[in-house]
Amino acid sequence: MGKILISTTYLMLILSCVESCFLLRTLYVIVPEIIPPGYQVAKVETIGCDAKSAQLTVKDPSFTIKSNGAVIALRSVSVGERGRIFSVSARDKSGLERKMEVHLVRSTILKRHERGQGSLNRSKRPACRFPTSVVENYEGNYPILLEKLVSDPSASHDMYFTIEGEGVDTYATGVFSLDRDTGDLFLLKAVDREEFPEYNFELRAFDKHTNVELGYFPLTVIVDDVNDNAPEFVGPLQFTVPEHCSAGTVVGVVSATDRDQDGTDHVKIKYTLVSGSDMFTIHPETGVITTTTNTLDREIKDNHVVTVKIQDMNGAPNGLFATSTATIALSDINDNPPTFMKSSYNVTVQENESEKLLLRIPIQDKDLINTSNWMSKFVITKGNENGNFRIVTDPLTNEGLLYISKPLDYEKTNGLQLLIIAQNVALLNGSSATWQSIPVNVNVEKVDAGSVSFGLLGIMTTLCPVVLLLILCESPTVIKF
Template sequence: MANVFIFNICLLWIMSGVESCSVPSSLHVLVPKTIEPEHEISRVDVSDCTGFSTSDPSFSVTANGLIVASAPAAVTAEGRTFSVWAQHNNGLRSEMKVHLVYNTLKESHTGQGFLKRFKRRWSPPPFNILENDKGPYPKDIETIVSDSEATHNVYYTCSGPGVNEYPANVFSLNRRSGMLTVHQPVDREQFPVFKILVSVFDSNTHQPTDLPLPIEIKVDDVNDNAPEFAGPLQFTVQERCSAGTVIGKVIATDRDEPGSRHVLIKYILLTGSDLFNIDGATGVITAATNTLDREVKDKHLVTVQIKDMGGDANCLSSTATATIQLTDINDNPPTFTKASYDVSVPENEGEKLILRIPVEDKDLINTPNWISKFVITKGNENGNFRIDTDPKTNEGLLYVTKPLDYELNKNIKLEISAQNEAELNGTTAKWMSIPVEVAVTNVDEGPQFSAPTVRFIVKENTPNGTLIGTYTAVDPETKSSNGIKYYKTSDPASWITVDKNTGELRVANTIDRESQFVKDGIYNITVKAVDASSKTGTGTVIIQVDDVNDNVPQLPTEDLVLCEKEGALGSVVVVAEDKDQPPLSSPFTFALPSDNDGKWSVSRLNDTAGTLQQMKELPTGIYQVTMMVTDLQGYGREQTVNVRICQCRNGVCLAKDRSMSLGGLGVLALLLPLALLLLLILLLAFFCLTRAEKVQLDDAGDSGGILLKSNTEAPGDAVDSSLIVPPYETAAKGDVKNTMLNAAWPGNKSSSTIGANSIHENGLYKGGISTTNMQEFYSGQYDSQYDAQYGGQYGGQLLGSGVNFDNRQFAQDAAFLQTWQTNGRYLNQKLGYLGTEEDRRYADDIIHSYGYEGAGSAAGSVGCCSDNGETDNLDFLNTLGPKFKTLADVCRKS
């Protein structure tokens, strides 16, 4: 196998000499494991070649084409590969890959201590193929021979990627000869290396005759991929930047073998080289000048080319366009469109726009470098003008803020400077200014006072008619006061008069510094001046009112509470007030009259208060204490304070603590029941005064023909109508309803009187109770009693066609009416008596005899006064209570 390899090398040398300066693409050289300095590796053809270079500094090529180890020390050959470039006469270059392969010999120590050399086991060097080789195919690579072939009849097999694995069928191995063959081109960028496994077997026994041999087939790179740009080519740089300023970096990639010249990229600017530079090795773009001007050109497009092979003639290349955007700086001041301006404005006008000043600026619009800022540099010492910037048009807006006076200045010269919000940068230019001449036009004006405001000092209480000053005006055009009249337009307290012709100010009424119209000692009036043409001017008169001592200190008028303490004398604080100002007021002096009773003493607490001390024990009550209070000037008088001595709780007298105050609604709520009661009394008195005469009944003895005596309560017999004779009139048969309704019947709706003149005489009770609705009175209070007497049927039948007692019809008997009235009157008189008893007892039942009425009534006794003493009596009247008794009293008294 070694002989075959050497033969191939010799063949390469021979082939290399066929074509002048035509080096092979790859070269495998068998070398020792360690290469000593000056060791000759191989030789290449130097005909028609102008020079050689290597990628490995450990090796060099001599002038006669000999490849030698040039390192000063030994180098290791294991896995070492480097390139040799041959320079052609025409300037082109060729590349040759040199692969160094060393011998592998198995050596071992024996037990006798000497070395024994064994035959080299099959171990061929890595095989190399050229990527994308054009063929023809199939193409033999190398023969693989095992040492076991000398003693065995063998055959070979191989497996792995490129054989029976993806990508399959790229390689094959001849079973008998061991020739390794490639069948198609291979792309190194996709498959840089193939690792296959070769095995050798005995043809007879099919047993391995040697260990499996791993083989690497390396794919040598060819420059078949052009470099590519990575990332966007967008860069920005500030205008007017200095030369050499870094703008950006171009980044490129290459898919060819890393570390080889195939990926050595060179960067070139095809356009824009007058303004920009690019580093050929790094791709960094820099400014070539300091004249980049955004206002001339804000965007530059430059063409960048990238080449591999370091830019050699046979290199591959790509081009792209890079965009370089210039950012703005304030290198252009705003410029005026005119050299000067003239404008006119009427006098006395304020807050008026009088001029628009346009400017131009080349800087980037709507940035601080472009937005204008105007300044009035001269002529505005009095502050009559203001200049702003229109945010939409960037113009200067000149305003008159304070009215101008034609008589004082007819022409004003201004100087206005136009600037930017940002300071100037990258330029020697300065801010520009222009003159603006403002002409003030004359206007016929009203009178003008000598000053907008005038101040006079006046003492309060100054006598009326006193002259306090003169306030006059003049005509601005004539500078004269002739013909000007003066009037007041404001004088809240009417204290001042103004002379219409002279403008003299005099006191008209007493000036009081303590008046509500005086604020902090100042009182203002407004005066108007009117000229002959009815034009007016207004001025303000400020009157400073000086204080005089016309107010004495005042003591409080409300009661001062002194809380009573057992075994101790109390005190109260008396605070005085003086409307005057210092030094005409506080500090105050407190004193008691010389003839005081000795019960109190007073001492000064502070400038405005004194302490009133109790000197003797005094009973609770209100005491009037006379005191003398004077101000700092000794002006004062005797005054009285009320001191309330009382027992306190939380500093408040107990009597006051328990007191309550009622508002208007509370008082109204208390008066409303009284008003209603008074109305009720008047109503009852009216009915009492208009009552009818009552029949006086004598209750002595038996009732005779009115009621029959009866001691039974069984159902009675039919009553003979002749026994019941009405005392006044006889009702017509069938007309009992109307007759009864006109009497004292429970259903009577007319007004009645019960016991009009109440006395207690011979067992007769004459009450004093009146009512306007007898039906309500009887039905509400006596239904149960009358039900017991008359069978409980009167309530629903008396108002019908007749009255039915014990199921017996006697409604047509008119004599029944007198019987009913008699009993009703008796009971009513007894009711009136209830209000005459002072000890609030109620009248006892009086026993009466009744005539026999036949069988007893199922309804029970006729009334409470039967001999049997039925429980159905008038005791329920006891529950009516004091209110009913009061009502009876009222009716009785009336």
């Protein structure tokens, strides 16, 4: 007439990398509806605590906890349908305190009927899953007893158990096994939280004599995270910022991710600059890069390479990290006016000449080639009041091309001075410099009238001998030009 009680007692996995005085966050225990005085509810195991100085306390006056971690009921305790929750604390000489929430869940497998009252009944399926946990990447001797599902060894003599689900007979298989006779759950190999954060399966209990199913309940094994993944950079680390921008200008954002568990320090990333901090800074939490100076000059250095470090555990010394280089390109502004290569020019033009190239004026410009900041534009600001000259830009060489557009008359002027300004297509920006100008002295040569007549006569002789004879033999007034 014994009662069948199913409870969970969690055996911790002892890892060398866990924190001092470690406790699981939660512990679920399946208990009877009425817990009698002296009943051992659970056994709390600690990891890394100093055994001599460790102090265990329970925050519920209905229970006490012994030095070996056994939680004992001091009086009769009734567990309602919603269960009962209390906390257990562990503190050792290090001063660190760890807390665990203990959830008491009423058993969902029905009791045996009294002898002579007929066959066993099936229980209803519970509305919640009862979780336990394992720590990922544990490298120990397998198999490891994970849970002892039956607290009353005498009860298991009349029962056998089956289990099915993830980690058992569905992907990933071969992770867990169950002792058919005792109900002990074993972990068979290390698990990876990033691959499988939890395993869900169902435990069923059967009568050994009749094979009648006594009941079943879902069980979840949660994989506790360890910091086994270094953060990773996301996206290209290539940014652009204008030269001579003000200090505090946003350059770009470094993005990173971490495969460890969200909401933990394992994914809390701190950003730092290993190099480049003389001109740039990075926000430790957001990864936003900004400038710290207004002296960035593309004409001196057009690209800056900085080294960025990302480290989890919020940058703690034991945090995992990664580094990479980010390239910051400086975009061009028109902060350099074109400059002349000479201080002045002298040219000579014969009177009556027109549409003739007189001068090529080269210039230099430090701004980005083939952009509006580099392309030149020339203006004659003095000496061209009558429109005798014009100047254009050679698109291939960026030189100024000075032409005579209208003939000059030596009798009216035998020389003049032009003033030419070199500008850019774009306006000057971010510079106190101004457009430069250069004088061009134009000398006008007189053309002799006789030379002109002789030349004209030679042309006529070549073209028409008859006209030549008429010129020689007749009066000059015969032929009029």
